[in-house]
Amino acid sequence: MEPTQNVTEFILLGLCHNEMLQPVCFVFFVLLYIATVLGNLLIIVTVKNSQYLKSPMYFFLSYLSFVDMCFSSVTAPKLIADFFVERKTISFDGCIAQLFVVHFFGCTEIFLLTVMAYDRYIAICKPLHYTTIMTGCVCGSLVMASWVGGFLHSIAQTFLIIQLPFCGPNKIDHYFCDVHPLLKLACTDTYLVGVMVIVNSGMISLICFVVLVVSYVIILVSLRTRSSEGRRKALSTCTSHVAVVIIFFGPLIFMYLRPSTTFSEDKMVTVFYTIITPLLNPLIYTLRNEEVKNAMRKLWTLVSSKHCISH
Template sequence: LEGLTHSCNVTEFILLGLCHNEMLQPVCFVFFVLLYIATVLGNLLIIVTVKNSQYLKSPMYFFLSYLSFIDMCFSSVTTPKLIADFFLERKTISFDGCIAQLFVAHFFGCTEIFLLTVVAYDRYIAICKPLHYTTIMTGCVCGSLVMASWVGGFIHSIVQTLLTIQLPFCGPNEIDHYFCDVHPLLNLACTDTYLVGVMVSANSGIISLTCFVVLVVSYVIILVSLRSRSSEGRRKALSTCASHIAVVIIFFGPLIFMYLRPSTTFSVDKMVTFFSTNITPLMNPLIYTLRNEEVKNAMRKLRSRKVMLGVK
């Protein structure tokens, strides 16, 4: 990385940011600070609840705690820098810092894609093969699936990074975005990036689309299998699946729009990416806690237990 940095004329990039209206900068600053605090606290609350509750020991909540951890990290890749840049006239990021941000953002983003697919597989086994659930979804299997998600995210991210870092950057160095992503960087490269753009889109887009199709098919199979269930069992399963489907649609929509296309930029790209990197990590804890009675009951029990301990 260091050798490649010195071979380029560009040693830093200028981020044009998200909001160009100086009058709105203080409002945006407050909004993003509150949004980031809510995202971190919301996901942290889920992690603490799952870890400390004796009622949330199923594989689904094991995966949910990791999903919350990834959301917290994913949001932290871009939002703190975005907040800090609001009052800076010249929003710069070093070449190394830019490449590192690209790598980490794709690492957590792709890991979440694979983890959401794992959650769908868990729900499929739980609903369609309930008698074999405990023998299939053992602790070893759950740990291996989480590890595979991390490894898959790393491989995807290292490929995206290597495809980008080998390009020459000799100017201009203004990125029309609020963080370093692949497409804006390809537009600044001093060479023809068509082939690299196709490879980048294939890497990100195909992963997103394939996992999305797998998720849709799995939930269709689950919904079809629910027709033979009792009304109570059907209601509970539908409630759980509805939460997961909502997260899938909110998360995959922006990703498919951003990466399943040639390396071009549109005026709405920043807003779509903002939704993916800032709103989605906040929506996950809201959806899972507001729609999941087991999580809400576990939170109430933990709160009551802490109050009782405080009284003693």
């Protein structure tokens, strides 16, 4: 007989169980979240208002910043609020919604990073055809394809979980609703679903990571024929992209390209790609990019001058 669905809410065990450390964790993650939102918002505003950042690379960067801001906002506020709540609950529907949105923005970011690598490949390996290939229509279509790909992935991932029966226990050893902790609570054999999760999440991460590595290897090989100045500028841009790719994809591959088991390290690894990486992205792209830094200075000067005039 198939077990009935009688779980109406889940209890999140959270990230920190030490009551003495919870206020410290609260302050730490509040500061991280504020920095993440402000950092990514600054990039979006800078790209939108700067006449010098109109290339496809910055068009994609502004969308990456938007996705990072949303991705972090799915988990961080709930994590922060739960530090001072003894019973950390989330409704069944809320849990499924969180699962959907986390994977939607996470997978969209994977595809956006892949699109950005393609943009760099065209810019460096086919510079004479760059403007004719990377038109506004093409860039918009690539961003739209990233959103659609993220949506389809997330729908599939959510369907795999939502059709499972949950009859108790209802304690999730995590700080948000994710696939592996939920599979652990299902009242049925989840081996086949676990395999499908690997195919859906793990293989997307791995394939995109391999595509990214291959594209950057091709770019590096092509740079041998460039002038030292051109090589330096291209390397600076590509190094930023490679750093983001490694930081983001490493934890993802560890989490999803494996059997449906949970490890004690999972929570810290997940913190890295859901909270730390969205903060690091704006830092990496601004600190290593003179054009973005100059545009930010000019935007700050413009805002300051308008503020002085108004007073």
